[in-house]
Amino acid sequence: MEILIVEDEQEIAQLIKQTLVTEGFSCRIANNGLTALDIFKQQQPDVVILDLMLPGLDGLEVCTRIRQQPYEKDPYILMLTARGEEIDRVIGLSTGADDYLVKPFSPRELVARVRALLRRSLRHGVQEDNSQTYRTKHFTVDLDQHVATRQLESQTAEELDLTTLEFNLLSTFLSYPGRVWSRTQLIDKLWGNDFFGDERVVDTHIRRLRKKIEPDAANPTFIKTVVGVGYKFEDDNQF
Secondary structure (H helix, E strand, O other): OEEEEEOOOHHHHHHHHHHHHHOOOEEEEEOOHHHHHHHHHHOOOOEEEEEOOOOOOOHHHHHHHHHHOOOOOOOEEEEEEOOOOHHHHHHHHHOOOOEEEEOOOOHHHHHHHHHHHHHHHHHHOOOOOOOOEEEOOOEEEEOOOOEEEEEOOOOOEEEOOOOHHHHHHHHHHHHOOOOEEEHHHHHHHHOHHHOOOOOOHHHHHHHHHHHHHOOOOOOOOOEEEEOOOEEEEOOOOOO
8 A cells, every 4th residue: 555645844754654664554755745746646645644734835735636636546635733723624624635633643543544544445345235226316326336327417327437435425325315314324334433533524525526416516406414413315306
């Protein structure tokens, strides 16, 4: 597994690298945001450990640019920061980070977070029933072929370009249309005991999925927010 460490403090970067190499991971270091993006384009890692406070291009911008580009890999991003205020966690997760770790942290906790992120990927590759297909008015999810499609106005089916997590999130919604899911229930369904971090990470993935399936992500037709509870999927309206 390839890990890109983006950290401008050399002692911290080397400590992280030594810790992860000892655990069997392959690591590269970038000491600023632009270098990190160049390395990422050349050799896309499985996990990016990204410091929030970087010289020049900060961690939030690096995270945003990685998520905006159609790279072959959709890496897990673990954001590091020396600050622990709530607003920092919200901003970090809203840009597409998968988890959040506040400095100072122990090497054991860092390794646990990285392994948990990677287990999510392995976990999502397995379906309980590979022969099952979920269908609603505008969407079909084929678990056997791992394909999700959306019915367009022209009555043609468009295949959706979803990450594994987005595919499983859409599958979960289609398996129980109209059901209200709390963030905790979605975390249990998609990550189980492998989850670490702030449950607002669910909101991040909901926003990303909406951008791919909604006619207007700012005014969602299908994935509805249930205030104070969570989310539900409805497919009763026309485009």
